[in-house]
Amino acid sequence: LSSSVQRSLGSAAMGYGDPCGYLPLRSAIADYLALSRGMQCQPEQVIILTSSQQALQLLAMMFVDPGDDVWIEEPGYPGARNALLAAGAKVHGITVDAEGAVPGHGSAKLMYLTPSHHYPTGVTLSLPRRLAWLAWAQRNQSWLIEDDYDSEFHYDERPIPALQGLDRHQRVITLGTFSKSLFPSLRLAWMVVPPALIAPLGQARSVLDGHSALLPQAITAAFLQQGHFATHLRLMRQLYHSRRDRLLEQIAQRLSPWITPIASGGGLQLTVTVEQDEARLTALAAQQGLLLPRLSPLYAGSASQQGWILGFAALTPDEIVGGCDKLLRLLQREG
Numbered sequence: 001l002s003s004s005v006q007r008s009l010g011s012a013a014m015g016y017g018d019p020c021g022y023l024p025l026r027s028a029i030a031d032y033l034a035l036s037r038g039m040q041c042q043p044e045q046v047i048i049l050t051s052s053q054q055a056l057q058l059l060a061m062m063f064v065d066p067g068d069d070v071w072i073e074e075p076g077y078p079g080a081r082n083a084l085l086a087a088g089a090k091v092h093g094i095t096v097d098a099e100g101a102v103p104g105h106g107s108a109k110l111m112y113l114t115p116s117h118h119y120p121t122g123v124t125l126s127l128p129r130r131l132a133w134l135a136w137a138q139r140n141q142s143w144l145i146e147d148d149y150d151s152e153f154h155y156d157e158r159p160i161p162a163l164q165g166l167d168r169h170q171r172v173i174t175l176g177t178f179s180k181s182l183f184p185s186l187r188l189a190w191m192v193v194p195p196a197l198i199a200p201l202g203q204a205r206s207v208l209d210g211h212s213a214l215l216p217q218a219i220t221a222a223f224l225q226q227g228h229f230a231t232h233l234r235l236m237r238q239l240y241h242s243r244r245d246r247l248l249e250q251i252a253q254r255l256s257p258w259i260t261p262i263a264s265g266g267g268l269q270l271t272v273t274v275e276q277d278e279a280r281l282t283a284l285a286a287q288q289g290l291l292l293p294r295l296s297p298l299y300a301g302s303a304s305q306q307g308w309i310l311g312f313a314a315l316t317p318d319e320i321v322g323g324c325d326k327l328l329r330l331l332q333r334e335g
Contacts, residue, residue, distance in 0.1 A: 001226075005218045013215045019206035020198070021048025021190075022217035028224035029190050037151065038161030039174065041192045047201055048212050050187045052149060052177045053079050056112075058191075059173065060087035062204055063110055063143060072112040073101050075298035075305070077119045077147065080112045093300050100125030103132040110143040111136075115163050116151040120271045120298055120309050122264025130163055137171035146174040152181045152233050153313075154266035155241040170194035178220065180268060181233065186216055240268060240313045243320060247312045250324040258331040259307070268313035271295060278306035281334060290326045 006013060020026070026046040033039040049055050056079060064070060066088030072080055074093025084091050094111070095102045100123055101113055111133065115125035125133075137144045146163045164172045177189040193201055205211070223229050247270055251261055259272040273295070274281070282292045295307035312320060 001222045001228075002215075002219050005222055006215065009215070009218055013218065015214070017211035017214040017217070019211050020044075020202045021046065021212060022214060022221060024225070025217045025221035026190075028221050030192075032224060032229070033162070033176075033192065037148065037159075038165035039192060040165055042195075044198055045192050045195060047191045047193060047198075047205065048217060049189045049191060049205070050209075050212055051179065052147060052175045052189050053083065054208075055175045055189060055191045056080050056083040056145070057086070058201065058204055058208060059110075059143075059145060060084050060089070061208075062201065064089045068109040069107070070110050070112070071104060071108045073114065073118060074301060075120055075295065076112070076300075077114065078298060080145075080147070081300065084112070091300070096121060096123065098123060100129050101133070103129060103136055107140040108142055110145055112145045112147065113163070114147045114149065116148055116159055117154075117264070117267050119147075119149065120269075120295060121262050122267055122271060123262075124160060124265065125163075127160065130160075130166055134163070134167055134169070134171065138169040142171065144172045146172055148174055148176045150180045150267050151176075153237060153240055153268060155237065155244060156265040159266070164192060170196065173197070181229075181236070182220075186220070188212060188216060188220055243312045243315060243317065244270065246317050246320050247310065247324075250321060254324060254328050255331065262307075269309050269311040271307060271309050273305055273307040275306070276331075276334065278308070281330065282308070284334065285327065285330055288326050288330065290323060290330070292327075 023043060025048060027043040029046050030041050030043045060083045064084060064087040068089050069092060070084050070089040071092050071094045073096050081091055094104050096118055100115060100118055115130060133144060148162055151159050162174055164174045174192040178186050248261060251259060259274050262271045264270060278294055278296055282294055285292050292308040295309060296304040
């Protein structure tokens with residue numbers, strides 16, 4: 001595909017691109033999102049960026065003035081918190097329970113959500129909660145930022161359609177990335193915005209860094225248009241599903257006295273809770289080459305849960321078992 005696209009583009013691949021992105025890629029993404037996520041958007045509403053983090057920084061720059069109240073999930077994604085804090089926002093955590101983020105009382109400039117697969121717990125925002133948040137946004141003329149960071153990977157059931165597909169008042173901005181579904185060094189992400197925001201966000205993107213590299217966009221567009229992306233996702237779902245189940249099996253059979261998994265129907269990592277000293281165990285595990293990203297730092301408030309976010313997607317079954325062997329020995333020794 002790379003050779004074919006380079007031949008067809010010729011010297012055009014070396015020029016400046018549209019700040020909003022390569023139109024064939026925007027069209028391919030719009031078609032994919034309509035089919036897979038129930039989203040309603042035209043290609044012009046899709047803006048191509050280098051990462052979801054760039055999208056968050058752009059939105060924070062556009063929408064947030066110093067001192068504005070903004071809401072995010074608690075626990076929540078630190079990248080969103082950092083982007084909002086850098087813009088001078090007053091960031092308030094919104095409690096997450098088994099149905100997702102609890103609709104808040106009062107108003108805020110925006111609310112950051114991961115409704116399809118909450119980061120880090122993995123719970124899915126229920127339909128009543130989705131409708132309540134949409135009503136909140138319309139009532140307060142606030143924005144909902146929907147981070148759809150890994151919705152391609154649901155294993156136990158079909159994912160609920162994107163929040164944007166339910167939005168009748170153009171208050172939802174949805175983010176997505178190819179870093180999880182393809183590979184991080186591709187440096188391509190997307191943002192679906194209401195029609196009224198296309199021009200201002202396009203201008204802001206032009207000021208921020210001009211445009212994303214044209215050639216990777218064109219190759220990715222061909223990859224989607226020719227059906228390779230759909231085939232790739234089918235294979236990866238099967239692979240990651242089996243690896244997730246292997247990790248759950250190891251926890252149930254060997255680690256359950258010490259750690260408890262939080263039920264999740266998909267994703268690339270599994271969050272577990274632990275009753276022992278999370279920080280001390282994490283440090284000891286690191287000495288053995290075992291990386292255990294901590295759960296408690298993802299809480300901004302005083303109340304937090306101890307645990308770990310265990311990645312499995314990049315590990316072979318043998319590596320998963322080997323990691324659990326190390327963790328078991330550590331927990332037995334320290335427990």
